[in-house]
Amino acid sequence: MRYTSTRNKNISLRGSQCILKGISEDGGLFVPEYFPQIDISELIDLDYRSLALFILGEFFPEIEKETLKMATNQAYDRKFSSNEIIKQENIMGVNFLQLYHGPTLAFKDMALSILPYQLNISKEIENIKEEIVILTATSGDTGKAALEGFASIKDTSIIVFFPEEGVSQVQKLQMISQEGDNTLVAGIKGNFDDAQNGVKYIFNDEDFKSKLKEDSYILSSANSINIGRLIPQIVYYIYSYGKMVKNDEIDLGEKINIVVHTRNFGNILAGYYARNMCLPINKLICASNDNNVLTEFLNTGQYNIKRELKLTSSPSMDILISSNLERLLFHLRNDDK
Numbered sequence: 530m531r532y533t534s535t536r537n538k539n540i541s542l543r544g545s546q547c548i549l550k551g552i553s554e555d556g557g558l559f560v561p562e563y564f565p566q567i568d569i570s571e572l573i574d575l576d577y578r579s580l581a582l583f584i585l586g587e588f589f590p591e592i593e594k595e596t597l598k599m600a601t602n603q604a605y606d607r608k609f610s611s612n613e614i615i616k617q618e619n620i621m622g623v624n625f626l627q628l629y630h631g632p633t634l635a636f637k638d639m640a641l642s643i644l645p646y647q648l649n650i651s652k653e654i655e656n657i658k659e660e661i662v663i664l665t666a667t668s669g670d671t672g673k674a675a676l677e678g679f680a681s682i683k684d685t686s687i688i689v690f691f692p693e694e695g696v697s698q699v700q701k702l703q704m705i706s707q708e709g710d711n712t713l714v715a716g717i718k719g720n721f722d723d724a725q726n727g728v729k730y731i732f733n734d735e736d737f738k739s740k741l742k743e744d745s746y747i748l749s750s751a752n753s754i755n756i757g758r759l760i761p762q763i764v765y766y767i768y769s770y771g772k773m774v775k776n777d778e779i780d781l782g783e784k785i786n787i788v789v790h791t792r793n794f795g796n797i798l799a800g801y802y803a804r805n806m807c808l809p810i811n812k813l814i815c816a817s818n819d820n821n822v823l824t825e826f827l828n829t830g831q832y833n834i835k836r837e838l839k840l841t842s843s844p845s846m847d848i849l850i851s852s853n854l855e856r857l858l859f860h861l862r863n864d865d866k
């Protein structure tokens with residue numbers, strides 16, 4: 530399995546290289562060159578950890594199975610309040626996934642519990658000696674989940690930027706009270722897009738990066754622009770489908786619709802990846818709040834970046850620039866299913 534950039538198809542890298550880089554030098558995002566084709570019937574009996582091991586193994590074949598197994602076992606351990614890792618509940622024929630049983634209660638825990646392991650393993654594979662500095666923009670949940678995931682991980686530090694006025698009080702307190710001497714949190718004047726653009730800007734500043742390298746630091750990202758963050762999210766779509774089959778709610782092979790509330794398009798994109806690999810999905814339905822730039826785009830084909838950002842009671846959906854949409858456009862243009 531190799532990855533290319535959404536902006537330059539001549540690029541071809543291993544997953545471990547992409548995880549370390551976070552974003553491609555041309556400003557594009559890393560995408561798998563193909564989707565592994567899997568028979569869903571072989572997956573429905575796996576528990577969460579075994580399924581995570583299988584999916585990650587498909588996308589990161591350069592990681593030894595035993596190493597990956599240790600990582601999935603340690604990532605999805607008793608930090609999660611449910612031994613099953615996720616739960617689901619059928620209410621009047623609709624299945625609700627409960628992705629909030631992780632240490633920070635955000636669904637981001639599903640990926641950010643394992644990303645630190647993926648990074649350290651990648652470092653070893655690529656023989657990188659520098660200390661990794663994670664830069665992350667957040668409107669709340671990512672920040673806390675990333676801080677929690679990376680706190681006290683050796684040879685790694687994390688800096689989180691959040692819009693001072695754009696997160697909830699609980700999220701702010703969660704972040705600024707973070708423990709661990711390798712963590713730093715900064716409130717910025719501006720909104721989430723400003724924070725995200727600032728981080729992308731730093732990533733593309735080659736001068737700054739070479740100065741850092743002299744001091745033995747390299748940058749990486751814990752946002753869903755990092756492919757290492759996206760792949761672990763495929764797991765819960767497949768897992769929950771298997772559960773629905775086992776609970777006799779659907780027949781094996783029966784198509785389902787999946788509704789995902791969306792901001793950076795990472796969560797729903799992981800569903801799209803699952804669909805391209807094996808999952809019988811009829812429609813992926815993208816839900817928005819007042820900042821419905823994606824709904825508008827999907828309905829009209831026009832993406833209006835110049836709209837005004839509205840601050841709502843759901844800050845995790847307040848966005849104008851939805852990064853992972855670029856990945857979807859890449860895959861569609863390349864004629865994937």
Ligand SMILES: *Cc1c(COP(=O)(O)O)cnc(C)c1O
Nearest residue numbers: 635670791792793794795796845
């Ligand atoms: C992160 C987050 C979102 C947005 O998810 P994307 O993957 O960026 O689309 C929505 N709601 C909550 C509560 C979140 O934490």
